[in-house]
Amino acid sequence: MINRSIVAFVFVIVMMLALVVRAWYLQVVKHQDFQTRSNDNRISVQxxxxxxxxxxxxxxxxxxxxxxxxxxxxxxxxxxxxxxxxxxxxxxxxxxxxxxxxxxxxxxxxxxxxxxxxxxxxxxxxxxxxxxxxxxxxxxxxxxxxxxxxxxxxxxxxxxxxxxxxxxxxxxxxxxxxxxxxxxxxxxxxxxxxxxxxxxxxxxxxxxxxxxxxxxxxxxxxxxxxxxxxxxxSLDIRLQQIAAKAMGEERGSVIAIDPRNGEVLALVSNPGYDPNEFVTGISSASFRALMESKDRPMFNRALRGLYSPGSTIKPHMGWIGLEQKLVTTKTTVPDPGYWVIPNEEKRVYRDWKRGGHGEKVALLTAIVKSCDPYFYDLAYKMGIDTLSANMKKFGFGDYTGIDMGEEVPGIMPSREWKRSARKIPWFPGETVITGIGQGYWVATPLQLANAIGQLGMGSLRYQLHLVTATQSNGDWLRVPAKVASTQADFSNKDNLKAVQKAMHKVTQWGGTAFEAFREAPFTSGGKTGTVQLRAMGEEKYDESKIEKRFRDNAVYVGYAPFDSPEIAIAVVVENAGHGGSEAAPIARAVFDEYFKNQVADINLERKVAEGRN
CATH class of the missing domain: 3.90.1310.10 (Penicillin-binding protein 2a (Domain 2))
Known part of the structure; x- marks a missing residue:
């Protein structure tokens, strides 16, 4: 009996010691580990x-x-x-x-x-x-x-x-x-x-x-x-609103830039849509309506719209012709209303004006009146290799560098491009129509604005950009402008001035943009373009008989002031008809707003300065 009691007592003592040792182990040795686990259960990181x-x-x-x-x-x-x-x-x-x-x-x-x-x-x-x-x-x-x-x-x-x-x-x-x-x-x-x-x-x-x-x-x-x-x-919301208002219900794009540094002043693609609907979740019905709309409101025409530049590149063609010594300012080409490739009379390339512009059309008249045969002839003499290589110096067929990440480069056709893309050789007739900005050649409105700005400035072309500064901790850090990788050489000022003079006359009496720029309080240069979307053959173009979506695109490019450009613009209005009557007035509205704002800003600065004194 006594032995059993002793055994039981010893067992109890051993168990108590085990409990004490276990408690010591858990509370002392493993304290940090269990405290961490407890905190993980008790404390949450939000x-x-x-x-x-x-x-x-x-x-x-x-x-x-x-x-x-x-x-x-x-x-x-x-x-x-x-x-x-x-x-x-x-x-x-x-x-x-x-x-x-x-x-x-x-x-x-x-x-x-x-x-x-x-x-x-x-x-x-x-x-x-x-x-x-x-x-x-x-x-x-x-x-x-x-x-x-x-x-x-x-x-x-x-x-x-x-x-x-x-x-x-x-x-x-x-x-x-x-x-x-x-x-x-x-x-x-x-x-x-x-x-x-x-x-x-x-x-x-x-x-x-x-x-x-x-x-x-x-x-x-x-x-x-x-x-x-x-x-x-770099955007100016006042210019942006004016450009959008001037576009009205038409489809197309307006790009305004500062050619001195590549800053984009206005970037309009019409029609648009309300981005606020996407922030908290657009309804399926509304999204479907946007996606199925024939007007493609979600398509960014400014960056991704590919349009034939049409006659807007004729000043560039003229400059290249002068630089390559293919023509002089006095060289004339007969324009009876058509042009044919030498020794190939079967294929006729017609002028936009029936009856033509006369027997002796020189460069200035060819640009001001937009004479097609002059540039058919020039392109044929130039050849597609020279034409394409020199147009690329104005940024055609390449990215403008705009900081948005969605831009497409367009197409500046060449012999190599066609062989690679189409697997067939280049034909002389394709060079001829490339000379008036049609055929395979397509460009974005961004490229058109940048190219006319470069020609108007007669100096460096910059990469286009929207962001000019970033702010952190209250300080604004300027984002520097970048020069484009390819440049045209304007060292021959006579050739440059000859083309610029013609662009100025486009906006004067007798020019294709005169009505749009009548009595403008500023001087400017520019070029209209009317791009045919449907081949008419011998049939006369009658807008009233053509479905709206197959009518000509209206295009205008320009810059102002003429002597010292501060703003360059490209306007593309889809299926609107003539560049002079439809696109040029939109450019005029943007220019008017720009110079009105400029005067207002100068007056404000003057008042502030007078107040300080």
Whole structure:
């Protein structure tokens, strides 16, 4: 009996020692490990989204901002019977059936103590109406969130682009750690190209939570996010609006640049669409309507539209002819209304004017009156190799370098290009029609503006760009202009002046753009173009008998002031008819606004200076 008691006593002592040793091991040896595990269960790290950088125009006008929107949200745990709450909200007119269906779909897989959006973009009236009866809906509240907003809507959409919800494809390529608290990303345009600058760097806070994940008390630690950088553009919103207004309901594009540095002053692609619909999610019906529209509002014509330049390249052709000593300013070509390749009388290349421009047409008249046979003859003498190589010096067939990432290079045809692209040889007749800017030759409005700006300046051509400065910590850092990789040599000033003189006369009495520039308070140079889209053969062109979408494109390129260009422009109006009557007036409206603004800015600076004195 005594032995059993001793054994039991020893067993109890051993077990107690084991418990003490185990407690010591857990509380002393493994203290740090279990404390870390406890903190992991108790402390949660919550990401904080950075504010997206703002976008300003050249005068400081806000073009893309972050605006608070109100949304109706429900915390299921606090709301009780969800179906009943939704029915009450529906019956009271706070939500619609589509909101109810989407909420129930979003509810699946979500924690019941997390807030879930039931309706976005509440109006102030809706917010006020719900606030009055909020006490009747436990767990339902109105929350404010920052979302991207574009105050100028479709006027700027093809320049700025827009942001939208991050999709799976984008999620796979971005830094997911930096986007943990971000729902949106740049989809197209500047918003996409400068995403890394505009997004910013994520922040975080450490908070204490209970066993179910609810936040308890104030944050234990917080590292604020770093906002995205603000960017300033070369765009002038006043010019942009005037250009868009002048385009009206027509399809096409307007590009205005500063040829002295490559800054883009206006970039219009018409029609456009409202980018704000994409920020919080466009409806399927609205998106389908945009995609199926024959007018292609989502297509960026400024960057991706490929148009035959037509007669707008005749000044460039004239300059190349002078430089290559193929013609002089006194060389004349007969224009009876047509031209034929020597010894090949079967194929006739007609002038736009029946009856022609006379027996002796020189370079100045050929440009001012847009005489086709003169340039048929010049192109034939020049040959496609010389023509193509020299036109590439003006940027045709290449990227302008604009900082948007969606540009196409167009086509500057050559013998090598056709052999590679079409697998067939080049024919002389193709050189002839290339001489008047048609055939395989297609260019973007950006290229047309840059090329005329270079010829008007008679100096360096720059890469086109929109962003001129970025802002961080209050300081603006200037983005330098870049010279284009290919340049024309304007060392022979006589040849340059001969062509520029002709472009000036295009806007004067007898020129094809005279009516558009009648009594203009500034001097300018330019060239009209009317690009035929459907071959007519011997039949006379009758606009009234041709479907609208097959009528001629109207094109105009120009610059001002004539002696010292500050602005160059390209206007393409699809299926509008004549460049002089349809495209040139749009250019005139933009020039008028530019010089009006310039005078207003000078007067403002003068008043400010007088006030200081």
């Amino acid at each position: 990401p904080i989204a950075p504010k997206r950088g703002l976008i300003f125009d050249r005068n400081g006008v806000l073009l893309a901002e972050n605006r608070s929107i109100y949304s109706l949200e429900i915390i299921p745990e606090k709301a009780g019977d969800i179906d009943q709450v939704l029915e009450r909200l529906l019956g009271a007119g706070f939500i619609e059936e589509k909101h109810q269906e989407k909420f129930l779909k979003d509810l699946r897989g979500q924690r019941r103590f997390k807030s879930i959006t039931v309706k976005n973009r509440l109006t102030e009236k809706e917010v006020a109406r719900f606030s009055v009866v909020r006490y009747q809906y436990p767990g339902v509240s109105v929350e404010a969130r920052l979302v991207r907003y574009y105050p100028f809507g479709e006027v700027l959409v093809h320049a700025l682009g827009y942001v939208g919800r991050i999709n799976d494809r984008e999620l796979a390529r971005i830094d997911q750690a930096n986007y943990k608290a971000t729902r949106h990303i740049g989809k197209v345009g500047l918003e996409k190209h400068y995403e890394d600058l505009l997004h910013g760097t994520i922040g975080f806070r450490r908070v204490e939570t209970d066993v179910q994940g609810r936040v308890i008390g104030e944050p234990l630690f917080e590292k604020p996010p770093i906002p995205g950088k603000n960017i300033r553009l």
